[in-house]
Amino acid sequence: MxxxxxxxxxxxxxxxxxxxxxxxxxxxxxxxxxxxxxxxxxxxxxxxxxxxxxxxxxxxxxxxxxxxxxxxxxxxxxxxxxxxxxxxxxxxxxxxxxxxxxxxxxxxxxxxxxxxxxxxxxxxxxxxxxxxxxxxxxxxxxxxxxxxxxxxxxxxxVGNGAAMKLVVNMIMGSMMASFSEGLLLSEKVGLDPSILVQVVSQGAISAPMYSLKGPSMIQSLYPTAFPLKHQQKDLRLALGLAETVSQPTPIAAAANELYKVAKSHGLSDQDFSAVIESLKSKLQHS
The missing domain is CATH 3.40.50.720 (NAD(P)-binding Rossmann-like Domain)
Incomplete structure (x- = not known):
């Protein structure tokens, strides 16, 4: 045990x-x-x-x-x-x-x-x-x-609680992947990503996660609150759940691949916001 x-x-x-x-x-x-x-x-x-x-x-x-x-x-x-x-x-x-x-x-x-x-x-x-x-x-x-x-x-x-949690974490993982893309794109085109965090945090798509995680992500710091390996595990389980009812989940599937790349870069025990590093590596090799 x-x-x-x-x-x-x-x-x-x-x-x-x-x-x-x-x-x-x-x-x-x-x-x-x-x-x-x-x-x-x-x-x-x-x-x-x-x-x-x-x-x-x-x-x-x-x-x-x-x-x-x-x-x-x-x-x-x-x-x-x-x-x-x-x-x-x-x-x-x-x-x-x-x-x-x-x-x-x-x-x-x-x-x-x-x-x-x-x-x-x-x-x-x-x-x-x-x-x-x-x-x-x-x-x-x-x-x-x-x-x-x-x-x-x-x-x-029994099973409904597990299913609800997987759906919630599937959404969260996809949101973080999209947020990471936005932070990197803003910087790439000459914008201040910290201003992006403020703009996002005051609009219709505001989520506590963005204002909480954004500042440290900009500094490439990922203090662990929810380990990346667990986020990837939950995405994997959510994709399996979707498969049982033939529900397409292309966005979550794409996000899952990014978390897998991040794991391959040794980021498993970092916070799940470290998924942004998987996008940086893609940019560096493009």
């Missing part, structure tokens, strides 16, 4: 005396767990799933999510009736359904709850939860989701 950080929290607040575990204390998981701790939940070094009433998992990819939940000594082996497992990882629907089936075989409840938001929203408790699965578990953990996020959506059956 993956050697991943974990935390156990005693919940005595609005959630009603729940013991809450958190598996996966990385860029996203750590600040999410910290927000629970700040609200009165104290960590304890215990076997997480067996000890806790509800266990959250925030893993990097479908393989890790499966391993931690259903692998040897996985969370499922510590679950049973009365317990709940909330997977906030970004995975494909098929993986989420596999995890759900294994969790429910134990008698526990399952909720998929991938989040929209990166490092800063996680630190600020401003994530958006896209949930699906057992409605009873959703209602049980709603106070916890409210601590870690600014909004939550219940989308029905």
């Amino acid at each position: 993956s050697n991943l950080g974990s935390s156990v929290l005693d919940a005595t607040a609005a959630a009603g005396k729940l013991r809450v575990g958190f598996l996966g204390l990385g860029i996203m998981g750590s600040p999410m767990a910290q927000n629970l701790i700040k609200s009165g939940y104290q960590p304890s070094p215990q076997e997480v799933a067996a000890f806790c009433d509800v266990t959250f998992a925030m893993l990097a990819d479908p393989e890790s999510a499966l391993d931690v939940s259903t692998g040897e000594n996985g969370a499922a082996s510590g679950l049973g009736p009365g317990k709940g497992y909330v997977d906030v990882s970004t995975v494909d629907g098929a993986t989420s359904k596999l995890i759900s089936a294994r969790i429910k075989d134990t008698g526990a409840l399952f909720l998929e709850a991938p989040v929209s938001g990166s490092k800063k929203p996680a630190e600020d408790g401003q994530l958006i939860f896209l949930t699906a699965g057992d409605k009873a578990l959703y209602e049980r953990v709603a106070p916890l989701l409210d601590i870690m996020g600014k909004s939550k959506f219940y989308l029905g059956e």
Whole structure:
């Protein structure tokens, strides 16, 4: 099994005396767990799933999510009736359904709850939860989701939360690729790209991502909030989702190729805004 950080929290607040575990204390998981701790939940070094009433998992990819939940000594082996497992990882629907089936075989409840938001929203408790699965578990953990996020959506059956997250990240990845093209083109024709960021940020196509990422991108700096390798993974999964329903996604497919080029240039662990470097390399060789 993956050697991943974990935390156990005693919940005595609005959630009603729940013991809450958190598996996966990385860029996203750590600040999410910290927000629970700040609200009165104290960590304890215990076997997480067996000890806790509800266990959250925030893993990097479908393989890790499966391993931690259903692998040897996985969370499922510590679950049973009365317990709940909330997977906030970004995975494909098929993986989420596999995890759900294994969790429910134990008698526990399952909720998929991938989040929209990166490092800063996680630190600020401003994530958006896209949930699906057992409605009873959703209602049980709603106070916890409210601590870690600014909004939550219940989308029905398992797979819908995963699908919504992939669509959102597909759009985000394509937006960043297009933004990168614009920054480079403005500079190439003699404009000040920092002024472009201001213009874009005040118009109809304004998005917080542009004003947040633009200044550092102009300086070729990419402090990691959402690793590029994860953005490319989500684009790959979104393209696979589109394939299952024969939906054309030519823009996302083109963007995916740019992220793959960026990965080949050693930028996997940089922020996903480093995709602009893949366009610079194309320009340098044109």
